[in-house]
Amino acid sequence: MRTRNVLRxxxxxxxxxxxxxxxMGTANxxxxxxxxxxFEFGLFCQDNQENSVFDLFASDKNFGDDYFKGSRSxxxxxxxxxxxxxxxxxxxxxxxxxNINWQGNQGWIPDGYRGNASETFRNKISSALMGC
Numbered sequence: 001m002r003t004r005n006v007l008r009x010x011x012x013x014x015x016x017x018x019x020x021x022x023x024m025g026t027a028n029x030x031x032x033x034x035x036x037x038x039f040e041f042g043l044f045c046q047d048n049q050e051n052s053v054f055d056l057f058a059s060d061k062n063f064g065d066d067y068f069k070g071s072r073s074x075x076x077x078x079x080x081x082x083x084x085x086x087x088x089x090x091x092x093x094x095x096x097x098x099n100i101n102w103q104g105n106q107g108w109i110p111d112g113y114r115g116n117a118s119e120t121f122r123n124k125i126s127s128a129l130m131g132c
Contacts, residue, residue, distance in 0.1 A: 034069030037055070043079065047085050
């Protein structure tokens with residue numbers, strides 16, 4: 001009897017966790033897959049959020065090993081020092097920095113903001129730090 005009750009409890013817990021996981025929707029988005037979804041910060045290789053996107057779900061201290069994905073003209077190009085615009089759908093602000101390891105000039109991109117990089121950051125962003 002005790003074993004049966006324990007198994008029922010385990011089954012109920014598993015069902016609850018499964019239901020919660022299914023309800024998360026785009027929160028389960030995969031970062032760095034070339035698709036910008038809710039809860040991600042996107043860096044684009046062209047102005048006005050055009051062409052390939054590098055999508056982050058968390059901080060990244062070195063873009064030197066990251067590449068744009070997809071079928072657009074920037075696909076396969078390195079992200080480091082190759083960013084012209086951004087769109088922040090993350091729910092948090094992001095610091096963008098001109099050197100790896102969160103060093104160099106820093107700029108704040110608030111949640112919900114979209115825009116083109118200024119001369120200070122245009123094709124010079126090498127890392128990003130989530131601000132929440």
